[in-house]
Amino acid sequence: MPRFPGALESRLPNVGTTIFTVMSRLAAETGAINLSQGYPEFSAPPLLYDLVLKHMRAGSNQYAPMAGAIPLREAIARKVEALYGTRYDPEHEITVTAGGTQAIFTGIAALVRPGDEVILFEPAYDSYAPSVALNGGVAVRARLRFPDYRPDWAEVRRLVSPRTRLVVVNTPHNPSGTSWTESDLRSLAAIVEGTNVVVLADEVYEHMVFDGRRHESCARYPDLAARSLVVSSFGKTYHVTGWKVGYVLAPRELTAELRKAHQFVVFTVNTPVQLALAEYLADASLYLELAAFYQRKRDLFRAGLAATRLRLLPCHGTYFQLASYEGLSGERDAALAERLTREAGVASIPVSAFYEDPPHDPVLRFCFAKNDDTLSRACERLARVRW
Ligand code: GLN
Numbered sequence: 001m002p003r004f005p006g007a008l009e010s011r012l013p014n015v016g017t018t019i020f021t022v023m024s025r026l027a028a029e030t031g032a033i034n035l036s037q038g039y040p041e042f043s044a045p046p047l048l049y050d051l052v053l054k055h056m057r058a059g060s061n062q063y064a065p066m067a068g069a070i071p072l073r074e075a076i077a078r079k080v081e082a083l084y085g086t087r088y089d090p091e092h093e094i095t096v097t098a099g100g101t102q103a104i105f106t107g108i109a110a111l112v113r114p115g116d117e118v119i120l121f122e123p124a125y126d127s128y129a130p131s132v133a134l135n136g137g138v139a140v141r142a143r144l145r146f147p148d149y150r151p152d153w154a155e156v157r158r159l160v161s162p163r164t165r166l167v168v169v170n171t172p173h174n175p176s177g178t179s180w181t182e183s184d185l186r187s188l189a190a191i192v193e194g195t196n197v198v199v200l201a202d203e204v205y206e207h208m209v210f211d212g213r214r215h216e217s218c219a220r221y222p223d224l225a226a227r228s229l230v231v232s233s234f235g236k237t238y239h240v241t242g243w244k245v246g247y248v249l250a251p252r253e254l255t256a257e258l259r260k261a262h263q264f265v266v267f268t269v270n271t272p273v274q275l276a277l278a279e280y281l282a283d284a285s286l287y288l289e290l291a292a293f294y295q296r297k298r299d300l301f302r303a304g305l306a307a308t309r310l311r312l313l314p315c316h317g318t319y320f321q322l323a324s325y326e327g328l329s330g331e332r333d334a335a336l337a338e339r340l341t342r343e344a345g346v347a348s349i350p351v352s353a354f355y356e357d358p359p360h361d362p363v364l365r366f367c368f369a370k371n372d373d374t375l376s377r378a379c380e381r382l383a384r385v386r387w
Contacts, residue, residue, distance in 0.1 A: 012130050019126065019353035023337065027347035033370075033378045036337075036347040038174070038319060040239040040369040045286075048238060051276035064271040066263050068096025068247065071278035076247055079281055084220040092252040095259055096274060098266045099244035100204040100233040105131045107200050107229045107248065108166065110261035112137035116165035121151060123175055123354030125202065128168050137165065139356070146361035147313055147324060149176035153187040164197050171216065172205040172317025175351055175365040179209050179317040185216050189223045198254065199224060204233040204246065207290040209317040210298060219249055226251055229258065234277050236319075237287050239369075243273055294319055294368075297375065301368040304379025309387055310364075319369040322351065326362045328387040337364055344385050346378045 016022075023036035067073065073090035081087045088094050097103035104127060112118060114136035120128050122141045129139045142156050156167075169188065171180040192199065201218040209215045218228040233246035248258055280286065298315055305312055310323035329336055333350035341347040349365040352358035368375060 011134060015130050019349055023341070023347050023349055026338065026341050030342055030345070030347075032341045032345045032347045033374060033381065034347045035366040035368070035370065035378055036341075036349045038367045038369065039241045040319075041371050041374060042239055042369075044239045048240070048276060048280050051279050052272050055272035055275040060271050060275050062271065064096075064268045064274055066268050067259055068094065068269065069271060069274035069278060072096055072274045072281075073247075075278045075281040076249075079284070079287075080219055080249060082284065083215075084217045086219045086222070086225050088219075088249045089252070093250060093255050095248045095250075095255060095262055096269050097231075097246045097248060097262065098269050099235060100202060100231050100246040101127050102244070102266060103229075103231040103233075103246050103248045104128065104168075104200065104202060105134075106261045106265050107231070107258055108132055108137065109135050109265065110257045111198055111254075112165050115163065117161060117163040119156065119159050119164060119167040121169065121173075122356070123149075123351055124168070125170060125174050126353060129356060138163075140164070141356065144173070144176060144178075146359070146363060149173065149178045151180070151184060151187075153184075153191065156188070157191050160191060160195065160197065164195070166198050166200050167192065168200045168202065169218070170202040172203075172209055174205065174318055175320050175322065175349065175354055177313070177315035177318050177320050177322055179213060180216050182216055185218065185221055185224060189221060192227060193223065197227065199228040201228050201230045203230055204236050205318040206232055207237050207287045208294045208319060209291055210295040211316065213316060215317075225249075227254075229254055237290060238277075238280070243270070245269055245273055245277060297368045297370070297372070300372055301366070301375045301379065304376055305366075305382065307379065307383040308385065310382065313363070319367055321366045321368055322363050323348075323366060324361075324363050325387075329362070332360060333362065333364055340364075340382070340385065344381050346381050 020037040027034035073094045077090045108131045112135045116137045117140045118132045118137045119140050121144050132139045206215045218224040219230045230249040235241035313322040315321050333352050337348050337350040351363045
């Protein structure tokens with residue numbers, strides 16, 4: 001293949017391959033247990049696959065409506081109303097997307113004008129800042145500081161300017177495993193009150209909140225719901241991250257803008273999968289039991305890690321556990337994650353990957369969405385590490 005003959009000025013000069021791909025590849029190459037990239041090791045119940053096949057065979061194989069299959073939007077509306085008490089109109093306020101990442105990208109593309117500021121909380125999921133940059137926006141960073149990763153609302157208030165277009169929030173939070181409280185949402189609501197700021201809420205881990213806490217969705221609070229794009233995803237909830245189906249809840253005015261972009265980003269999403277999910281969603285127990293399922297995994301993993309010298313940070317939600325190696329090694333997290341993959345046979349994610357300018361905190365992220373046996377073997381390997 002001849003090489004590209006022109007000069008290529010990258011729109012994302014500082015972006016390489018995502019850390020999730022890098023670490024999963026290294027895990028595969030070295031045969032390590034892969035607790036890096038976040039995805040479940042287990043399958044959905046066969047019923048879900050049967051439903052997809054049923055709809056394929058029944059001939060639902062052409063484009064779904066641009067905003068999503070109607071039965072799925074209706075099922076989402078019922079679920080959200082039951083959980084958060086807010087009624088979204090399926091026709092004008094719910095849009096089905098190709099996963100959470102596309103929802104977030106499209107929300108940013110639809111709303112951010114060149115030079116607009118977008119407030120992110122760092123550590124931030126790695127797609128947010130590049131999505132802002134690709135759309136000509138300017139990322140402004142609020143810090144969630146190691147080790148408790150709590151938002152500093154006074155700082156957020158200072159960062160809001162007349163140029164602020166969006167605030168991107170993420171609860172439960174990847175990578176820290178923290179979740180926001182009612183008081184956090186009220187602080188956010190008070191800061192944006194009276195402004196034109198839109199909240200883009202990444203809530204894809206909404207059903208993984210532990211120890212009796214409830215998920216505080218922006219959809220739950222009318223003043224926030226009125227200015228929010230709330231993003232969720234079926235991949236996390238039903239162990240089908242590869243299916244890439246998610247959705248956005250937003251008031252009619254914001255949804256209209258979102259769909260202007262959505263129709264040209266993907267137009268629409270896999271039809272039989274949408275119809276299968278619509279039927280599957282009718283059984284609320286299938287998502288309501290997820291918190292207990294993952295809480296048990298979390299506890300098993302934490303009990304296993306207690307035999308290592310790593311210090312565990314609290315985990316209130318998501319399927320990620322942070323572990324501090326403060327005092328055990330002076331290595332940077334990326335170097336340590338690579339060494340543990342090669343030498344101990346356990347892959348993790350260095351939390352520095354979630355920052356523009358990382359603070360060098362001694363902390364790694366482990367994904368516990370794995371079979372019990374995998375988690376136990378990983379803990380045994382980590383317990384053998386000589387620090
Ligand atoms: N959300 C997953 C994680 O945080 C990764 C998804 C991806 O690989 N892009 O690990």
